[in-house]
Amino acid sequence: MTTVGLLYPGHSAEDDYPRLEVLLDSDIRLPVVHTDIGEDAHRVDALLKMGSPERLAAGVEALRLEGAESVVWACTSGSFVYGWEGAHEQVRALAEAAGMPASSTSFGFAHAVRHLGTPRVAIAATYPADVTEHFAEFLEKSGAVVVSGRDAGILTAAEVGTWGREEVLELARSADHRNADVLLMPDTALHTVAYLADLEADLGKPVVTANQVTVWEGLRLADRRAWANGLGTLFARPDHVADLVDVK
Known part of the structure; x- marks a missing residue:
């Protein structure tokens, strides 16, 4: 049994995690503890408060009781807004x-890009432009090269959580670029797990999404390797990666 504890702000797309648990189809558990979201706003000042040490620390005892072996702050914007050093x-x-x-999910993206060996990235973000720019700067500090991006300009996680398959696919298509090796979708408020296979088939390249990479990062910390069908290149068995997508 491997237990990855997740600290998730508020309520938007946390049902992605039980879906991941089922698709991983193993002895992996993903307990979620909800942290105080404060003001639901993709605004830098609100995001800094959301990711404060006090708010994160308040959830760790519940995860210890769940037997967690690692913990991930399941929020991208509430980590990268601190900058590279601040997020560390x-x-x-x-x-x-x-x-x-x-x-945190932010570091999950940085580590996943390195793991995939795909340094040129496109960003498909639900955030306003200034928040998306913070994510691009964070990635560039990690060594990634951002070749394109799209920001949907959505202010609240609540609204992002209402998006379905067509909105997710359209955002991904609009953000993609022929020179990008991988597409990143950074918002943990966005439902994406059910659409990972569709996203990669549509774009013909690896797609890394926030809730997917949050779990991958927690498993990496717990020194647990896991593979699953339907969870994209990131969770594909090494000998099956070439069969999944024709990487551009």
Whole structure:
């Protein structure tokens, strides 16, 4: 049994995690503890408050009781807005409070890009433009090359959580670029797990989404490798990757 603890702000697309648990079809557990979202706004000042050490630390005892072996702050914007160094400090404080390895969705994206060996990325973000720019800067600090991006300009996680398959696919198509090796969709408020196979088939390249990579990052911290059908290139068996997508 491997248990990855997830700290998730508010309520939007957390039902992606039970779906991931089922698709992984193994002894992996993904308990979710909801943190105080404060003001639901994709605005830098609100996001900084959302990711404060006090709000994250409040959820760790419940995850310890669940037997978590690692913990991930399941929020991209509430970590990358701190900048590269600030986001490192955020997860260091979380690890100390939790007494276990810790990371965030933002670092999950950085590590996944390196793992896939695909440094040129396109960003398909639901956020306003200024928040999306913070994510691009964070990625570039990690060594990625951002070749294109699209921001949908949505202010609240609640609205993002209402999006379905067609909106997700349209955002991905509009953000993609022929020079991008991989497309990133950074909002954990966006339902994407059910559409991963469709996204990769449509774009013909790996697609990494926030809830998918959050779980991958937690498993990486727990030193647990996992593969699954339908969860994209990131969770594909190494000998099956070439069969899934024709990487551009």
